[in-house]
Amino acid sequence: MARKVTIGLEIHVQITGAKTKLFCNCPVDYRDKPPNTNVCPVCMGFPGALPVVNRKAIELAVTASKSLNCEIPEWLIFTRKHYFYPDLPKNYQITQYKTVAGAPVCLGGRLDYIDPKDWSIHSVGLDRINIEEDPGKAVYEKGGIIGSRVVLVDYNRSGVGLLEIVTRPELHDARQARIAVENLLLTLWYLGITDPRLPGAFRVDANISVEGGGGRVELKNIGSLIEVERGLRYEILRQTKIVDAGGKIARETRHWDTVKGVSKATRSKEEETDYMYFPDPDLPPLRVTRSMLVKAEAALEFTPLKLWSDMNRYGIDKGLAWSIIRELDLAKTFRTALSIYRNPHLIAWMLGNVVKGLRDKKGLEYVPPAVDIAYLAELLDRNIVHREMVKFVILPKAMETKESVKRIMEYEGKLPRGDALEKAVEKVLIEESKAVNDLLRGRKQAFNYLIGRVMRKLDGKGDPREIAEILRRKLNGLI
Amino acid sequence: MIQAVKVSLEVLNDRLDPYDHLEEILDKINRWEPKVNAYAYVENMGKLKEDLGRQLKRKGRLSGVIVAVKDNISTSWMPTTAASRMLSGYIPPYNATVIEKLLYEGAVIIGKTNMDEFAMGSTSENTPYGPVHNPWCLDCTAGGSSGGSGAVLAYGGADLALGSDTGGSVRLPAAYTGTVALKPTYGTVSRYGLIPYANSLEQISPMARTVKDLALLYNTIKGDDPRDSTTLGVEQEYPIDRVDPGKTRIAVIRELMDGVDEGILKIFWNTISLLESHGFTIDMVSIKSLRYSLPAYYVIAMAEASSNLARYDGVIHGNRVKECRGYWDCAAKARGEYFGVEVKTRILMGAYVLMEGYSREYYVKATKLRRLIRDSLAKLFKDYQAIISPVSPILPPKLGEKLEDPVKMYTMDVMTVTANLAGIPALVQPAGIISGFPIGIQWMGPVFSESRLFGLASIVEDEVGVITPLQ
Numbered sequence: 001m002a003r004k005v006t007i008g009l010e011i012h013v014q015i016t017g018a019k020t021k022l023f024c025n026c027p028v029d030y031r032d033k034p035p036n037t038n039v040c041p042v043c044m045g046f047p048g049a050l051p052v053v054n055r056k057a058i059e060l061a062v063t064a065s066k067s068l069n070c071e072i073p074e075w076l077i078f079t080r081k082h083y084f085y086p087d088l089p090k091n092y093q094i095t096q097y098k099t100v101a102g103a104p105v106c107l108g109g110r111l112d113y114i115d116p117k118d119w120s121i122h123s124v125g126l127d128r129i130n131i132e133e134d135p136g137k138a139v140y141e142k143g144g145i146i147g148s149r150v151v152l153v154d155y156n157r158s159g160v161g162l163l164e165i166v167t168r169p170e171l172h173d174a175r176q177a178r179i180a181v182e183n184l185l186l187t188l189w190y191l192g193i194t195d196p197r198l199p200g201a202f203r204v205d206a207n208i209s210v211e212g213g214g215g216r217v218e219l220k221n222i223g224s225l226i227e228v229e230r231g232l233r234y235e236i237l238r239q240t241k242i243v244d245a246g247g248k249i250a251r252e253t254r255h256w257d258t259v260k261g262v263s264k265a266t267r268s269k270e271e272e273t274d275y276m277y278f279p280d281p282d283l284p285p286l287r288v289t290r291s292m293l294v295k296a297e298a299a300l301e302f303t304p305l306k307l308w309s310d311m312n313r314y315g316i317d318k319g320l321a322w323s324i325i326r327e328l329d330l331a332k333t334f335r336t337a338l339s340i341y342r343n344p345h346l347i348a349w350m351l352g353n354v355v356k357g358l359r360d361k362k363g364l365e366y367v368p369p370a371v372d373i374a375y376l377a378e379l380l381d382r383n384i385v386h387r388e389m390v391k392f393v394i395l396p397k398a399m400e401t402k403e404s405v406k407r408i409m410e411y412e413g414k415l416p417r418g419d420a421l422e423k424a425v426e427k428v429l430i431e432e433s434k435a436v437n438d439l440l441r442g443r444k445q446a447f448n449y450l451i452g453r454v455m456r457k458l459d460g461k462g463d464p465r466e467i468a469e470i471l472r473r474k475l476n477g478l479i
Numbered sequence: 480m481i482q483a484v485k486v487s488l489e490v491l492n493d494r495l496d497p498y499d500h501l502e503e504i505l506d507k508i509n510r511w512e513p514k515v516n517a518y519a520y521v522e523n524m525g526k527l528k529e530d531l532g533r534q535l536k537r538k539g540r541l542s543g544v545i546v547a548v549k550d551n552i553s554t555s556w557m558p559t560t561a562a563s564r565m566l567s568g569y570i571p572p573y574n575a576t577v578i579e580k581l582l583y584e585g586a587v588i589i590g591k592t593n594m595d596e597f598a599m600g601s602t603s604e605n606t607p608y609g610p611v612h613n614p615w616c617l618d619c620t621a622g623g624s625s626g627g628s629g630a631v632l633a634y635g636g637a638d639l640a641l642g643s644d645t646g647g648s649v650r651l652p653a654a655y656t657g658t659v660a661l662k663p664t665y666g667t668v669s670r671y672g673l674i675p676y677a678n679s680l681e682q683i684s685p686m687a688r689t690v691k692d693l694a695l696l697y698n699t700i701k702g703d704d705p706r707d708s709t710t711l712g713v714e715q716e717y718p719i720d721r722v723d724p725g726k727t728r729i730a731v732i733r734e735l736m737d738g739v740d741e742g743i744l745k746i747f748w749n750t751i752s753l754l755e756s757h758g759f760t761i762d763m764v765s766i767k768s769l770r771y772s773l774p775a776y777y778v779i780a781m782a783e784a785s786s787n788l789a790r791y792d793g794v795i796h797g798n799r800v801k802e803c804r805g806y807w808d809c810a811a812k813a814r815g816e817y818f819g820v821e822v823k824t825r826i827l828m829g830a831y832v833l834m835e836g837y838s839r840e841y842y843v844k845a846t847k848l849r850r851l852i853r854d855s856l857a858k859l860f861k862d863y864q865a866i867i868s869p870v871s872p873i874l875p876p877k878l879g880e881k882l883e884d885p886v887k888m889y890t891m892d893v894m895t896v897t898a899n900l901a902g903i904p905a906l907v908q909p910a911g912i913i914s915g916f917p918i919g920i921q922w923m924g925p926v927f928s929e930s931r932l933f934g935l936a937s938i939v940e941d942e943v944g945v946i947t948p949l950q
Contacts, residue, residue: 041571041572041573044795045790045795045796046571046572046573046796047553047561047566047571047674047675047790047796048552048553048571048575048670048671048672048673048674048675049573049671049672050670050671050706050707050708050709051708052705052706052707052708053708080786082786082789082833084789084792084806084807084810085806086792086794086806089790089794089795089796090789090790091789091790091792092786092789092790151806153794155795274834274835276785276786276830276833276834276835276838277833277838278782278783278786278833278838278842281677281678281679281709281783282675282678282707282708282709283708284708284709
């Protein structure tokens with residue numbers, strides 16, 4: 001029987017955009033490094049080593065909070081959260097906490113997200129966002145801490161800045177939860193806060209309860225968008241079956257086993273851990289400055305939702321728009337190309353249809369630069385090339401060879417090669433001496449006439465803007 | 480014995496052979512250490528001579544000066560154990576910022592001084608190296624927790640010494656060993672590399688035999704440090720001020736005069752008369768909130784201690800036990816095995832005051848009291864330029880005596896903890912001798928008033944004289 005489901009998410013996102021760890025100068029880029037080589041006394045918690053806040057990470061956290069409509073306190077306070085675990089060098093984690101030691105970077109807030117099923121926009125409320133440090137990574141002989149004789153710990157990741165984003169329990173199905181996370185990551189990606197494509201850049205924990213079940217279950221260890229939906233579906237089904245059979249759901253923590261596709265109880269009963277929170281005396285309260293807020297505000301010029309509403313205003317097909325928005329490099333190229341040549345439809349078609357299609361089908365990752373896309377849009381507008389040519393010849397070649405569009409056009413005979421253009425201009429200047437004289441006397445129309453003559457000489461293959469440029473150069477200073 | 484301020488100049492002018500100076504100090508160490516036990520580690524002679532040769536070339540203001548360092552300040556080439564079996568054998572991978580500054584100025588670090596384990600104690604008896612004996616009275620405590628640094632200076636086993644002061648840890652030893660010590664304004668000296676006990680209260684603190692030497696050492700180690708976010712970003716020198724008695728009102732605080740030993744009181748009031756004869760105005764005032772200093776201090780200190788010491792579980796930090804199974808068992812056994820009783824007591828009490836449900840009653844309340852104390856002192860300093868008080872209510876206890884009763888030991892700190900709670904500077908100097916014991920007095924001033932405190936202490940020093948090193 002269908003029961004009302006309530007889901008709240010806790011999303012940990014690495015602040016990879018900060019370049020260095022949250023409290024020391026070790027790089028955030030620990031991937032592919034030999035174990036325990038990306039560390040220093042601070043992120044290893046050596047006695048007497050002291051944390052110093054990474055300003056860039058704070059700026060990015062403030063930007064994230066702004067983008068999520070949060071209330072940002074004037075002073076940020078860092079808190080120590082204590083628990084003994086081998087991956088935690090100090091046996092406390094520097095984080096932020098709502099009560100006693102107050103003031104996380106974001107209180108309240110709201111994530112707006114687009115549902116690509118029907119293009120509706122939804123919201124989920126946020127409880128808060130904490131800035132905190134990532135622990136190291138423990139590898140257990142027997143898969144878990146209990147029963148393992150040997151634990152290997154790699155602290156390369158220790159101290160990387162995290163945003164812990166906690167939603168209110170306002171989501172009601174697995175797909176919706178996945179979409180919300182996807183939208184969130186997209187926004188943070190746009191804002192330069194994280195790169196969600198990096199393995200381990202985000203992790204999701206979910207609290208799930210079904211109506212009539214009683215307790216809520218915390219599902220841990222969800223590492224990808226697909227797993228968010230899979231894990232939640234499984235857990236909802238598991239709980240529903242129990243409740244349907246007249247059972248109750250115990251409050252517990254369960255581990256999502258990606259390989260087997262099942263959730264497993266980690267502890268029979270959820271322990272009420274006392275974390276003994278108190279403000280970290282090594283880190284004075286940090287003021288959220290005016291300049292941080294201004295910077296954050298400026299960054300919000302470019303977000304998926306903003307681009308979505310712009311594209312809707314241009315009347316771009318929603319599916320096409322979404323396929324561009326979902327990939328940061330396409331979105332950035334769209335924005336820049338549009339600032340060079342204002343034909344949003346042609347640019348969107350090339351990026352969302354052609355480039356995206358080639359990426360999906362052929363795995364071509366390279367995106368031609370925005371100037372080339374703008375240039376092609378102009379050539380399309382001037383009927384120098386047609387869509388089939390762009391779709392089947394020019395863009396595939398550009399993506400395969402990473403050559404400039406202009407070179408490909410020349411090669412394909414769509415543009416005069418090499419100095420053909422120069423020669424044509426020179427010829428026309430000699431042949432059309434009357435027009436040249438008119439131009440020199442100030443008759444502006446003569447200029448367009450000359451361009452037309454050059455184009456005709458080239459069988460319509462020349463780029464009028466480039467011809468104009470050459471003409472100006474040849475008539476150096478005279479017009 | 481030559482003052483530290485004169486060493487580098489005398490060496491430069493060939494009036495002092497720095498190697499003779501080093502040997503004189505090593506002779507004293509050989510003579511006194513078997514009785515005093517103030518050093519946890521002394522560098523070998525060969526290495527010291529090599530260091531001296533290198534450091535003389537620096538021609539800094541401490542070239543040729545021999546400095547003893549408390550065992551909780553990180554040195555990358557010498558053990559740094561904070562007098563704990565947990566850290567026996569530990570050599571840090573880096574130097575504390577203050578060590579870098581000493582080395583930069585040409586100092587030679589002679590060794591690490593004995594102390595209470597993790598600086599927790601007031602008698603320098605909670606130590607695996609055995610208790611520090613007071614050179615003035617060998618069966619007495621030298622005070623704590625920087626008792627080793629105080630004792631070393633008292634017998635001439637170094638020119639200068641570094642201690643750390645969390646609640647009086649350099650001032651009590653200074654009072655008991657007839658030496659001078661300054662607990663600086665919080666945030667003027669970097670804590671980078673100081674093995675933490677209670678971060679929000681403690682400062683690495685200079686110790687010496689004369690006020691001039693004390694000022695020299697303080698001016699060497701102070702300064703902003705980008706690696707310590709709690710340093711205040713103030714870059715200034717702290718010379719010894721010439722204090723104008725006509726413009727200086729001094730407060731005696733009633734709450735800091737309770738239950739003080741008669742002999743100590745006698746020296747204290749003598750000092751007051753002396754200051755009055757110089758033309759100072761001295762008033763008795765009352766600050767009620769100071770009655771709560773001691774409990775507020777211990778709650779905050781223990782809370783921070785329990786957190787700081789969590790890292791010693793034998794994984795990265797601290798020694799491991801051989802027989803154990805699994806992470807929690809191994810961590811618990813290592814902590815059970817290698818922490819001393821006083822450390823365990825404070826960890827447990829600290830955890831207690833931070834527990835959900837108790838935190839509001841203890842930790843949060845203590846931080847409120849702390850603010851109250853800070854504010855009432857700030858108010859007092861609008862009318863008064865300094866506070867004078869005794870340092871300890873009692874003469875140095877016999878070794879073993881205080882360990883029996885921890886609460887009695889904690890009350891030894893009643894006059895010193897206020898400065899740590901308020902973050903203000905406090906200077907202790909000898910003001911006389913009673914029945915063979917040196918007696919200290921304490922100066923406190925508003926934040927950044929170190930120069931004034933040096934000036935006030937100089938006036939007393941000029942009258943009383945320098946009483947160490949002992950012969």
